[in-house]
Amino acid sequence: MALFSSDKNDRRTQEAERVATEATAAIAAEKAAGKKRAQSYWAVSWNIFKKNKLGMVCLVVVALLVLVAIFAPLLAPYDPDAQELTNMLKAPSAAHLFGTDEYGRDLLSRVIYGCRISLSVGVASQAIALLIGFFAGVCAGYFGGKVDSAISFAIQVFSSFPFLLFAIVVMFAMGPGLVNLYVALGLLGWTSTARLVRGDVMRLKGSEYIQSCILSGGKPMRIILKHLLPNCISTLIVVSTLGIPSAILSEASLSFLGLGVQPPMSSWGQMISASQPYIQTCTYYSVIPGIAIIITVMAFNLLGDALRDALDPKMRS
Structure with missing residues (x-):
């Protein structure tokens, strides 16, 4: 037995x-x-x-812009703030490929350093906008109820005002300056991220593995960071790529109005603003930074469209 x-x-x-x-x-x-x-x-x-050949070309252009911004001190032939009054408003030549401004400063050097300013504004403001927008969208989609209603109401309020007019008011209240520009554009640019992330989270929340995590007693912050964030990466990439050119245009507009980057710091918008009195006699002064803005904005926008098509499963056959 x-x-x-x-x-x-x-x-x-x-x-x-x-x-x-x-x-x-x-x-x-x-x-x-x-x-x-x-x-x-x-x-x-x-x-x-x-x-996507156009997307690859734009990726190369963006990479070159990033390299120009990083290595601006090595690429600029002159000090962008060095004044030489004997060379005021000189046309493009071998010594100054893009000409000089009203203080005799080399425009090529100022355009190169302006690339650093524009990209820093785009990246920094989008980092702030993504941080606020992600957590606002996650909280709205995950918790729902009154939290969702409050955040959705805030999104509607921020979205109801014209962006540039709202940015002018905020910058007027905060004062001009580069850091204030980062904060202002970041605080105003989070709504699109929050709206898209909210939709993704509401869709993901109904999936079996998220429901099993909730029923097993998983903490909300752990579920958000470990399960929801990785599934929102593609959305965040596309939103940030499309948001950077918007921030660059806003910086140029605010600097043009005197509320953004302040002299003598070189900024494409500030350069266009300073060139107004000489637009007929020295057309190159305003055209060159304008072309730089157009190339940068188009490259980021087209890159964002290509990334959206590549990362969206609905676009795949």
Whole structure:
């Protein structure tokens, strides 16, 4: 009898070990499959993006702009703030490829340093906007109810005002300056991110794995950061790529009005503003920074469109 009981216990132990081994193998296989799906998603997205020739050209242009901004001290032939009154308003020449301004400063050097200002405004303001917009959208979509109503009302309020007019009011209240420009554009540009993230979270919240995390007692912050954030990455990438040119245009407009970057710091918008009295006699003075703005904004906008097509599963055949 004891021998029979011992054999029975051994079989139960072996059966339990077999079940545990199969469960471990299933979990490992599921994790491996999840990683493979994630890798295949980005790989497929990159393959789709590579087929978009215009998108690849814009990616190269954006990369060159970033390199120009980073290595501006090495690329600029002159000090952008160095005045040489004997060379005031000189036309483009071998010594000054883009000519000089009313203080004899080299325009090529100022355009190069202006690239650094424009990209820093676009990136910094979008970082602030993405941070605010992501958490606002996640809270609205995840918690719902009164939280969703309050955040949706705030989105409607911020979206109801013309962006540039609202930015002028905020900058007038905060005062001109580069840091204030970062903060103002970031505080005003979060609504589109929040609206898109809210829709993604409401869709993801109904999925089985999010519901299982909620029912198992997972903390909201852990669910947001570990499960919702990775699934919103593609949306955040596209929104930021399309938001940077908007911030660059806003910076140029505010600097043109005297509420953005202040002299002697070089900014494309500030350069266009300073060129107004000489627009007929020295057309190059306003045209060159204007072309720089157009190239930068078009490159980022077209890159954002290409990324949206590549990252959106609905666009795949």
